[in-house]
Amino acid sequence: MPIIAGVDIGNATTEVALARVEDGSVDFISSSIAYTTGIKGTLQNVTGVRRALSLALEQAGWPHEDFKRIDIIRLNKAAPVIGDVAMETITETIITESTMIGHNPSTPGGVGIGVGRTISIYDLEKTKPEDPVVVVIPESVSFEEAANMINLALSRGIAVNGVICQSDDGVLIANRINKTIPIVDEVKAIDRVPLGMQCCVEVAPPGRSVELLSNPYGIATIFGLSSDETRQIVPVAKALIGNRSAVVIRTPLGEVKERRIPAGELYILGPTGKRSINIDEGAEAIMEIVDANWPITDIFGQPGTNVGGMMERVRKTMSELTGLPLGEIHIKDLLAVDTMVPQRVVGGLAEEFAMETGVALAVMVEAQELPMQKLASAIESDMGVKVEIGGVEAEMAVLGALTTPGTDAPLAVLDLGAGSTDASLLRSNGQVELIHLAGAGNMVNTIISSELGIDDMELVENIKEHPLCKVESVFHVRLEDGTVRFFEKPLAPELFGRVALMIKEDFLSPILLDTSIEKIRDVRRKAKKEVFVTNALRALKRVAPAQNIRLIDFVVLVGGSALDFEIPSMITEELAKYSVVAGRGNIRGSLGPRNAVATGLVLSSAGRKAL
Known part of the structure; x- marks a missing residue:
């Protein structure tokens, strides 16, 4: 009986169904899955197809890469497509007239609010008692030296109202000085903290977050800001919301420049002509234009903007992979979703980010031509097996899905x-x-x-794929649905108190x-x-x-x-x-949601039809 291999080359994976086919009867032997190499429908797919077929042969009990056992390889007929995702910011965090430190160290020292002029710890001896100060301490000064120097200054009547230090010494210094003051530590760029400037330091009690510096009117009160200056300080306050500790320093006019980048416009071509919409109108408005102009002929982005660059990058990538000219590659669909985008704060000294409203965009590109015959010829040459283009992918998917009971x-x-x-x-x-x-x-x-x-995409994938739990003791966790699960053996100590992923029944992975x-x-x-x-x-x-x-x-x-x-x-x-x-x-009653198109390709070779 002839052996037919149905091969479904997808965007991410390549699936194979191997079967004996004769006189309309089909006897499935094995199935396999491997990662797709390259973009679907391009010559780079050959390696992935080879790997998937080798796995199918092994599962059938035959030698690895014994391709001569296969009589015909049937490929799905589909246009190459490429999807891309980008975050386009609706608003940009802008700071003028201020520098901020709000990186939320895990162990700030002391508690309360302190206002004063920033000075180096080495200048404490020169400070006059009537001049309130916030002391800046580099990591070259140990916590013991810093505490002794601050205590000496306090004994002379100097108003030390706060501390900013580079090392992780906040609690150690707080425990050794004779006054309760707010101390923010772990400020790596301590050399960039401007000296001689008006400064406010806030450390909230345990379990609380800063209140004064997360309120634009609170900052305005401390620094005596005008209404226009208060409007400009809003991004600072937003970036500090939820932090246990924070610092805001007022800098001279013009030290931190204001910078704006346009979000950019989308141009959507369809039956109603060319429609345009600005990214800053949000996902709902964008999708209304997409739906109103369906079916889409093409989508472009405004030149010189992030969204314009994204659209052209996708086109260029597709052109390079398929060998087709840019003019024959068109964006056929777009999905927009409102989200929150972390934006680096201009003027921050500890890599601060503010969460700004943004739009996530995914686009779909299809080429007008079908270079599948080139791919079929390449596979045939590589493996020495006859390759034919099977039915349209949609029909094959339906044929395979109909094997679901x-x-x-x-x-x-x-x-x-x-x-x-x-x-x-x-x-x-x-x-x-x-x-x-x-x-x-x-x-x-x-x-x-x-x-x-x-930034760790492996962790992101695990968060997407696995349920969460909170480790409440070394012997039990509380799952995200509220139920409790107990373990016979104690969990690793480093898991205690952590949110973790239930990777397997007996394996937890902490989320740091x-x-x-x-x-x-x-x-x-x-x-x-x-x-x-x-x-x-x-x-x-x-x-x-x-x-x-x-x-x-x-x-x-x-x-x-x-x-x-x-x-x-x-x-x-x-x-x-x-x-x-x-x-x-449940394809063929046993494979779950996998292998639908590959199964359909084999069934169609036997003359099977959906109806």
Whole structure:
């Protein structure tokens, strides 16, 4: 019996279904999955296809890379697509007339509010008693020396009202001086703290956050600011909200320059012509323009802005990978989501960031031509096996999804991937509709990374994929749903009091962030809902008869993101409002949501049809 390999090259993974096919009968032997190499539909895919086929052969009990056992390799017919995500800031943090330190060290010293002129600790001897001061201490001065020098100054009647120090010595100094004053430590750029300037230091009691310096009117009161100056100081106050300690220093006019960068405009081409919208109008307004101008012909960004650069970067990347000219590459969809973006604060001395309102953008690019035949020829040459282009990907996805027990037409397939959300609809007359939409797993990662301020993308991926818990003792944790779980063996001491991820039943991974379990959970769920639930509704509306989702009976979720522990239930719950049966697919009754297109390619080779 001939052996057929169905190969589905996706944006993130390449899946294989291996089967014996003869006279319409299909006997599946094995299946496999490997990471896609390069952009879907380009020659870089050959390595990923080779790896996936090798794994399928091994699972069938045959030698690794014994490709001669395969009679035909069938590829999915699809245009190469590329998704990209960027954060475009709606507002920029701007500071004039002030320098701030608000990096929130874990162990500030003392408590209270102190106002005075900044001086070096070496200048304490020259200070007059009637001159209130805030002492600046470099790390070359030990905590014992600093405490002795401050106590000596206090004994002379000098008003030492606060301390800014470079080392992690806040508590050590506070315990050794004869006056309770606020001390902010761990200020790495101590040499950039301006001396001789009016300064306010605030340290809140344990469990509290600063109140005076997180209030623009409080800062105005301390420094005697005018209404215009108070308006300019708002970003300072916003950046200090939630901190236990903070410092604000008023600097001379013009020392910290004001700088503005336009957010940029989007130009959306469609049936109603060219529509434009500024990024600073927010995600809802952007998506209204996208929906009103559907189907989209192309999208451009305003030259000289971040959003314009993003659009052109995506086009250039696609052109280089496919060999197609820029003129034949078009952005066909865009998803915008309101989010919070950490922006570096101008004038900060400890790498301060303020959370500003922003827009996350995901775009989808499709090339007009289908270079799949070039890829097929490259695979055939590399492996010495006949390669043919199978059916359209949408039809193959439906054919594979129909192997999920309990399904029937009219049936829609939602392929939840990494770069895009794709929908296929099999209508009662056998016609299949298809749509590719921008935004999927990668966009969720970007939003989580931004809102939680995490640069480690492996940690971001784990936060997306695993539930949270709070370690309350060495023998028990409280899960994010409030339930308690006990362990027979004691947990590692470094986990105590930490928020952690339940990677496995018996393995916890701590999240080294000063962030509550509630906030992490809310950010994760919000990102998934605004990307996947939004795109599920958008996609189904596009392919449904008369754009009415209620006319669809069954929705099968496939793809990598359909394996997520909460995305399928979110979509199922939302689609229940439309009386639609929706859930995670189970391809061939055993593979879960994976392998739908690869399975469909094998079935179509045997003459199987959806209807």
